[in-house]
Amino acid sequence: MKQFWRFIGMLLVGIVCLQLFFAARIALMAVVSPQSTTFQRSEALRLLREKHRILWAQQWVDDDLIHKNLKRAVIASEDAGFTEHGGVDWEALEKAWDKNQRAQEQADKRAARLAKTNSTRPPPVPKVIGGSTISQQLAKNLFLNSERSLVRKGQEFVLTLMLEAMLSKRRILEIYLNNVEWGEGVFGAQAAARHYYGVDASRLGANQAARLAVMLPAPKRFEKRPGSPYVSGRAGTIEARMGAVEVP
Structure with missing residues (x-):
């Protein structure tokens, strides 16, 4: 028992030291x-492994050199x-959870129907909807990996x-705007504005x-068709909302 409690004590000290770091x-x-960021370093390693070179575009620009249009659009x-929130939007998380649960139930039903017909088609994979705030996304990109677990979410x-x-x-x-991904090897507002x-x-x-803001949930997918009907339509919706957005 002494060894067990010693282990628990060392674990707690380690956790506290990590949080202080x-x-x-x-x-x-x-x-x-x-x-x-941690995410950028992992992307650089991936590009090096897969393509044997790192094509990278990023340039830090101060807050006053990022147009308010982009700030409003992203928000x-x-x-x-x-x-308004303190970092976590609990209402948005609850809505995302409900949508994901419904999507999972529908996917399970479709998979069951495929199983009954002995179909060789792969089972459907439900689309996961996130409810993370800008602050949460920044925390994840700065320090964490892409693992999905309760421990990682708690640390986030x-x-x-x-x-x-x-x-x-x-x-x-x-x-956030200087480090977020806007395409493969394209990071930050300045690089994105120059690239596109x-x-x-x-x-x-x-x-x-507005078009750049649309790309943020899936930049690698949208960069292939930045002028797609979806991007254009969604950008119009965002542009209409921008006038009411408060910029810090």
């Missing part, structure tokens, strides 16, 4: 911009309550609360910004 890194971000598309919540406690909303959005429209992030028009 994360807290120190986040506190430093108030004055020093992060040079890379309208990704996290309408960004300026803790990191999100740290970000909200130590950084302003304006700084959180600035770091040949302009700086400070010169993005409303429709251009």
Whole structure:
């Protein structure tokens, strides 16, 4: 029993030290911009393994060099309550959970019908809808991997609360927009604006910004058809909402 409690004690000390390490890194971000994220490093390694080279575009630009059109578009598309919540939008998470449960039930029914007919078609995979806020997405990209587990989600919540406690909303959005993925090897607002429209992030028009915001949930998929009917239609919806968005 002594060994067991010693192990538990060491585990708790390790967890506390890890959280202090994360807290120190986040506190430093108030004055020093992060040079890379965990997600970016994993993408660089993937590109190196698969293509034997790293084609990369990223350039940090300060908050005042990112047009408000893009800030409004991203908030309208990704996290309408960004300026109001404390990092986690519990109502959005509940809605996402309900939608995912319904999608899973429908997928299970279709799989059961396929099984009865001895079909060789693969069972349907339900589309997972996320309810993460911009702060949660930033916490995940900065420090965590893509693993789906309760432990990783719990750590994401803790990191999100740290970000909200130590950084302003304006700084959180600035770091997010400079590091989020907008295509394979394309990271940050400046690289995205140059890649898709040949302009700086400070010169993005409303429709251009809305189209970039549409891409964020699945940038690698949308970059193949940035002018698709879905992107155009969704961008129109986002553009119509942008006027009501509050920018921190």
